[in-house]
Amino acid sequence: MPLIDRDPLLLTPGPLTTSLRTKQAMLHDHGSWDPGFNGITASVCRQLLDIVHGADTHVCVPLQGSGTFAVEAALGTLVPHTGKVLVPNHGAYCARILRILGVLGRDAVELPLAEDQPMDPAAIEAALQADPGITHVAVVHCETGTGILNPLAEIAQVVAAQGRALIVDAMSSFGALPIDARALPFDALIAASGKCLEGVPGMGFVLARRSALEASAGQCHSLAMDLHDQWAYLQKTTQWRFTPPTHVVAALAEALQQFQEEGGQAARGARYAANAQRLVQGMSALGLQPFLAPAVQAPIIVTFHAPQHPAWHFQTFYEGVRERGFILYPGKLTQVETFRVGCIGAITPHDIDQVVHAVGATLRQMGIVNHA
Numbered sequence: 001m002p003l004i005d006r007d008p009l010l011l012t013p014g015p016l017t018t019s020l021r022t023k024q025a026m027l028h029d030h031g032s033w034d035p036g037f038n039g040i041t042a043s044v045c046r047q048l049l050d051i052v053h054g055a056d057t058h059v060c061v062p063l064q065g066s067g068t069f070a071v072e073a074a075l076g077t078l079v080p081h082t083g084k085v086l087v088p089n090h091g092a093y094c095a096r097i098l099r100i101l102g103v104l105g106r107d108a109v110e111l112p113l114a115e116d117q118p119m120d121p122a123a124i125e126a127a128l129q130a131d132p133g134i135t136h137v138a139v140v141h142c143e144t145g146t147g148i149l150n151p152l153a154e155i156a157q158v159v160a161a162q163g164r165a166l167i168v169d170a171m172s173s174f175g176a177l178p179i180d181a182r183a184l185p186f187d188a189l190i191a192a193s194g195k196c197l198e199g200v201p202g203m204g205f206v207l208a209r210r211s212a213l214e215a216s217a218g219q220c221h222s223l224a225m226d227l228h229d230q231w232a233y234l235q236k237t238t239q240w241r242f243t244p245p246t247h248v249v250a251a252l253a254e255a256l257q258q259f260q261e262e263g264g265q266a267a268r269g270a271r272y273a274a275n276a277q278r279l280v281q282g283m284s285a286l287g288l289q290p291f292l293a294p295a296v297q298a299p300i301i302v303t304f305h306a307p308q309h310p311a312w313h314f315q316t317f318y319e320g321v322r323e324r325g326f327i328l329y330p331g332k333l334t335q336v337e338t339f340r341v342g343c344i345g346a347i348t349p350h351d352i353d354q355v356v357h358a359v360g361a362t363l364r365q366m367g368i369v370n371h372a
């Protein structure tokens with residue numbers, strides 16, 4: 001018998017812990033042709049646009065699959081074959097964008113950056129000035145590999161001033177951190193159901209500038225990934241092209257209802273910030289230090305240095321914490337040994353206290369106590 005008689009809480013960057021209401025929304029079968037279901041899709045898309053105040057300029061294109069599918073679809077649809085994309089790279093998800101562009105055969109220019117430093121808008125500006133052939137810039141808002149926050153508004157200003165288009169992977173920030181399409185110019189902003197909106201995984205979405213999407217007809221390398229085609233079909237029929245993830249969409253609609261009840265983005269971001277603060281405090285008391293400086297840490301996921309102790313072994317640590325009811329995440333860095341703890345999902349600072357307690361108990365069991 002497991003010690004804990006409930007699902008473990010997921011302290012991970014998705015899938016994450018969802019509320020009972022969100023899970024219960026999946027107890028129904030919806031027909032993809034049914035006006036009731038298509039009304040849910042339309043309402044979800046409207047709300048997603050409203051979160052970034054984008055209804056006047058942008059459209060929402062939902063897409064089946066995990067977040068990466070939507071990133072690949074946005075790049076494949078919006079970047080023409082003759083395009084060239086600047087990718088500032090300071091982590092795993094930036095590197096994934098570069099990989100996607102390579103697979104798609106789109107020209108890419110990497111701007112390599114230190115993994116513990118945010119993107120520098122001046123460096124992006126210099127790279128754009130140096131290469132007039134660059135048509136697009138693709139950035140990650142919160143690089144979930146480390147948990148670092150990038151200055152998106154400043155980056156968007158620089159990119160717009162240089163007359164290039166911006167594509168943003170806002171997967172781990174959307175809904176939790178402020179993004180305002182009226183002041184922050186972008187051609188595409190990409191996120192998914194199973195991150196800060198606290199839905200279940202299975203649906204990505206791209207908030208695309210209407211004019212850019214309209215200009216992209218016939219440009220995509222792929223049928224299933226073609227956002228223009230997906231959008232045109234939705235416009236014409238109110239239906240998804242191909243089978244929609246009906247349960248996922250229903251769960252997202254219910255999760256959005258709770259998002260609004262909580263107080264929208266500001267309240268969601270404040271709860272995550274409280275989680276992150278409580279986590280860092282509690283872990284510090286156990287001698288565990290964050291990898292990033294506080295000023296650049298996003299309140300989404302925190303990377304911690306592994307204890308400098310001969311008894312440290314991530315798998316043992318993971319299993320000990322798991323037995324106590326919590327799932328953590330391995331680090332994604334190549335140079336230093338780390339592990340990660342997510343602050344997002346249907347969890348509160350009270351849950352974080354329990355996580356810290358479980359981490360402390362596990363470290364004591366492993367013989368690692370209050371190391372420096």
Ligand SMILES: *Cc1c(COP(=O)(O)O)cnc(C)c1O
Binds near residue numbers: 013014
């Ligand atoms: C989660 C995430 C993605 C998508 O990853 P999937 O495994 O495809 O869901 C992309 N970018 C960032 C920054 C993420 O946090």
